[in-house]
Amino acid sequence: MIIAIGSDHTGIIYRCLINDFLKKNKYKIEDFGLYTNKKVDYPDYVHPVAKCVESGGANCGIIICGSGNGAAMTANKYKNIRAALVWNKEIASLARKHNNANIISLPARFLKKEDILDIIKIFLNTKFDGGRHQIRIEKIPIKNNPQ
Template sequence: MKKIAIACDHAGFDYKELIKKHLEETYVVQDFGTYSKDSVDYPDFVHPAATSVEKGENELGILICGSGQGVSITANKHQDIRCALCWLPELAELARQHNNANMISIPARFITSELAIEIVDQFLTTDFEGGRHQNRVDKIAFC
């Protein structure tokens, strides 16, 4: 079974719980928090989740916050993370196919929970195409 990291801030808590429940029958889900709707600093939860994906402890990651921006920006500070902000399933599909995204962020305040589930399912079931896209992905990291 694929291992999936999941993390959120207070604005994404309800969606995280819903997504986690949806995935637990098919995937091993590691929950990095937050664990309530109390106000938190999202980097405290995003960095450990992103590190787990970088180290290969989890294959892919899902992040949720109000806009999806903060968690995505934070995750993308990690050298080997490619986190895509997705508000449509088609964006999640292209992020995997063309960018080999290994994490996505979801804007909980701007999409329905049903759409969030569709986005997650598309992300987790789409493979990287490689080929001409691999050369581009190889140029993303800046050392």
Template sequence: MKIAIGNDHAGTEYKLAIVGYLKSKDITVTNYGTDGTDSVDYPDFAHPVAEDVEQGNVDFGIVVCGSGNGANMTANKHQLVRSALCWNKEITTLAREHNDANVLSLPARFIALPQALEMVDTFLNTKFEGGRHERRVEKISCS
């Protein structure tokens, strides 16, 4: 499995922990995020993640910023991206099962680190249900 990850300064601690977790699971990670805490602009890191997802270079993307909103909005500007802002395990499960989300957006300032790692695990291990959800997901794209 291949994952692209991006973060701004608010998400550095979480990104580093997530990268370590993913690598411990033998998952290949492309890191587009900052490794520092100096202020940076989240679109500079969310766009490359979304581009990798859109082009099929990775299986999934993860973006992390303070509220999760800015990175989520940025990722969703890409035609084939379905980024989901998640704040608990249940929402994460539904984002995969019902919406076939391919990017997970995490709000670093509003969730605990162990919760974020649990959500990453849930995101990567939950399958899209298809069925009645298939036609809805197809309608998301404006192409």
């Protein structure tokens, strides 16, 4: 499995922690940075992750910014991306089971270091339930813009 990952300056510590975990567990990583503590704009690191997942260059993605909101909003601009803002284990599970999220957006300022790897494990190992949830996912894209 290939995982694309990117973060702004608020997510560097978590990104490094996650990368170490992924490497130890034999995942392939497409790491889109950041590599310094310099303050940056999260879209510059989210766009490459979303493009990589959408194009099939990665199976899923992990994006990290301060609140997770801006990163999720940016990633969700891509047609085939379902980025879920995740702040605990239950939401990680439901993001996969019910929404078939292909990117997880993490709020660096609101997560505890001891929870982050459990959230990642759940996201990577939970399967999509399909069924009624697939029907709902098919209704997400705007098919005909009424305006």
